[in-house]
Amino acid sequence: MDRKQRILFLCDASDVEEVEDSFAGQSAYELSIETTEKILSFGVREYLYQTVERINHHPEIYDGVVGTHDSSAVFAAIIAEKTGKRFASVQSIICCQNKYLCRRIQRACIPGHTPDFCLALDYLRNPDRLRAPFFIKPVRANISFGTHRIETPQQLEFYIGSESMDIARFNQYYLEAIGSYSEHYNAINMATCNSFLCEDLIEGNQVTVDGYIFEGEVTCFGVTKAVFHPQTNSFSHHEFPYELSAGLHSAITSALSRLIPETGLNNSFFNVELRIDETAETFKIIEVNSRIAFQFARTIEAVTGISPLYMLCDVAVGRRPALTPKTEHLFNYCYNFELHRFSDAKILQTPTKSVFDEIALKYPEVRIRNLIHENVNLSDFKHNPESFRYCILDVPGNSREEIMSKYEDVTALLSYKFATPDKNRRSGESAGQPAEQIIGRGYELNFQPGVEAGERKQL
Numbered sequence: 536m537d538r539k540q541r542i543l544f545l546c547d548a549s550d551v552e553e554v555e556d557s558f559a560g561q562s563a564y565e566l567s568i569e570t571t572e573k574i575l576s577f578g579v580r581e582y583l584y585q586t587v588e589r590i591n592h593h594p595e596i597y598d599g600v601v602g603t604h605d606s607s608a609v610f611a612a613i614i615a616e617k618t619g620k621r622f623a624s625v626q627s628i629i630c631c632q633n634k635y636l637c638r639r640i641q642r643a644c645i646p647g648h649t650p651d652f653c654l655a656l657d658y659l660r661n662p663d664r665l666r667a668p669f670f671i672k673p674v675r676a677n678i679s680f681g682t683h684r685i686e687t688p689q690q691l692e693f694y695i696g697s698e699s700m701d702i703a704r705f706n707q708y709y710l711e712a713i714g715s716y717s718e719h720y721n722a723i724n725m726a727t728c729n730s731f732l733c734e735d736l737i738e739g740n741q742v743t744v745d746g747y748i749f750e751g752e753v754t755c756f757g758v759t760k761a762v763f764h765p766q767t768n769s770f771s772h773h774e775f776p777y778e779l780s781a782g783l784h785s786a787i788t789s790a791l792s793r794l795i796p797e798t799g800l801n802n803s804f805f806n807v808e809l810r811i812d813e814t815a816e817t818f819k820i821i822e823v824n825s826r827i828a829f830q831f832a833r834t835i836e837a838v839t840g841i842s843p844l845y846m847l848c849d850v851a852v853g854r855r856p857a858l859t860p861k862t863e864h865l866f867n868y869c870y871n872f873e874l875h876r877f878s879d880a881k882i883l884q885t886p887t888k889s890v891f892d893e894i895a896l897k898y899p900e901v902r903i904r905n906l907i908h909e910n911v912n913l914s915d916f917k918h919n920p921e922s923f924r925y926c927i928l929d930v931p932g933n934s935r936e937e938i939m940s941k942y943e944d945v946t947a948l949l950s951y952k953f954a955t956p957d958k959n960r961r962s963g964e965s966a967g968q969p970a971e972q973i974i975g976r977g978y979e980l981n982f983q984p985g986v987e988a989g990e991r992k993q994l
Contacts, residue, residue: 539564539565540563540564540565541564541596541598541599542565542567542597543586543590543600544569544603544848545569545571545600545602545607545608545610546568546569546602546829547604547606547607549904549906550829551568553832553902554566557833557836557842558845563845563848567597574607579708579712580714580715583613583614584715590614598852599848599851600615600618600851601622601851603826603827603847604826605632605675606709608632608825608826609625609628610712612625612627612628613625613713613715613716617716621853622851623802623825624800624801625719627798627801627803628825629724630799631825632675632824632825633724635652635654635727636724637823638734640797640798641823645794648818648820649820650735650737650820651735652665652732653733653734654727654730655691655731655733662688665734666735667686667687668736669684669735670683670733670737671683671691671733671734673729673730673731674727674730674732675705675706675709675728679768680701681694681731682768682920694731699729699731702729703729706728709728738810739813739818740761740813741808741810742758742809743808743828745804745805745828745843746791746795746807747803747804747847747850747856748800748802748805749802749856750801750855751801754858755788755791756843758776758777759776759831759835760773760775760777761773762774764875767877767921767922768919769919769922769924770875772870772871773830773870775868775870775871779811779813783816786816786818787811787818795823798823802850802851803850804826804827804846804847805826806826807820807824808822808824809821827843830927831871833869833929834869834871835869837864837866837931838864838866841858845861865900866900869932870929870931872928874925874946875922876913876923877921877923878923879913879923879956880912880913881911881954881956881957882907882912882951883952883953883954884909884950884951885905885908885909885951886903890948894945894949897944901928901929901930901945902929903926903927904927904928907925911957912956912957913953925951930945
């Protein structure tokens with residue numbers, strides 16, 4: 536019997552339970568899970584140097600390496616490139632994560648699907664470059680932090696002054712990682728990654744297309760629709776699957792088959808966010824991400840029986856993903872909900888162990904990821920400009936009515952409690968390295984610096 540292939544699997548601490556659940560009972564892969572939080576605590580440069588040296592001295596310890604988020608994808612790309620493993624190249628990761636560089640590639644490759652754009656300082660030098668109102672985001676955007684609708688140059692100047700320091704602080708790990716090896720230097724990336732990008736507003740429904748590129752061949756395997764809270768830029772939930780017309784689906788897959796190779800990506804997952812006009816069957820690109828859409832992995836698996844995380848490892852070891860269900864799927868739909876508050880608050884209560892046990896017994900198919908802890912403010916966690924996300928739910932069902940009934944019951948059981956925010960804490964002040972609870976099928980992961988990702992307790 537062939538041995539399991541060994542994968543160095545880099546992800547966030549809050550992903551570990553979902554990763555382990557996805558690989559339980561299979562015979563193909565053995566994972567060594569490392570968390571971004573552990574790497575940051577250890578020191579990015581030192582972790583990369585030691586890991587690369589260890590693999591080069593003992594190449595048999597891993598058959599592949601993968602990363603699931605922007606941070607872990609950067610680490611995985613560097614490790615793979617320095618050890619001869621399969622993953623996206625570092626330069627292709629840079630070309631996708633730097634949204635200005637990516638827009639330039641889009642404009643050259645698929646100009647009709649690319650909004651007008653420019654760097655913020657270029658706009659301030661010549662405000663005629665874009666017509667107000669327009670949209671801004673950090674060149675290295677993340678969970679909508681630093682995104683704003685801009686009406687005047689003065690507004691743009693205000694956000695540059697108030698948020699540039701936070702952007703630079705967030706990008707510190709990224710610059711340290713790519714600066715660890717001189718061949719990864721990219722002058723435009725270094726000059727722009729702490730800047731803002733201005734671009735035309737894009738109308739239409741927002742969807743995410745998930746796919747991978749294997750040996751230069753692009754495959755798209757899922758479309759998820761985003762639903763926003765009314766009059767906001769904050770997600771209410773995401774619906775999978777979402778059916779596009781044959782014409783629009785063909786146009787999107789054709790454009791992505793040209794675009795993805797132009798970014799330099801190969802042997803990698805990707806997800807592309809789009810705004811679509813379904814009547815005119817047209818679309819424009821919001822952004823290209825050089826990684827799996829981890830938040831939708833369970834969403835897709837609940838409906839299709841296909842595990843995107845399993846497929847991620849297939850690509851890493853040189854197997855073409857089969858796109859055949861590994862389990863019999865049970866549900867017609869799955870909605871991925873995001874719980875938000877639209878004002879800051881002090882966190883008085885998060886769900887208890889008994890609550891999670893009750894939900895797991897009643898709805899074993901539901902996945903819950905708590906993102907906060909008690910006795911700090913919501914603003915102490917990274918958030919977008921208009922709301923504070925505190926929980927993510929995956930709720931499968933065979934009809935919208937069934938899903939919404941489960942959702943309302945589960946959210947009532949969760950019993951979060953909030954109060955007036957603590958004014959003694961500065962908004963945005965770090966909440967430190969608290970334990971994160973990841974709930975699903977009766978498990979809770981407590982992450983703390985220096986604790987191995989696999990050390991969890993069964994409840």
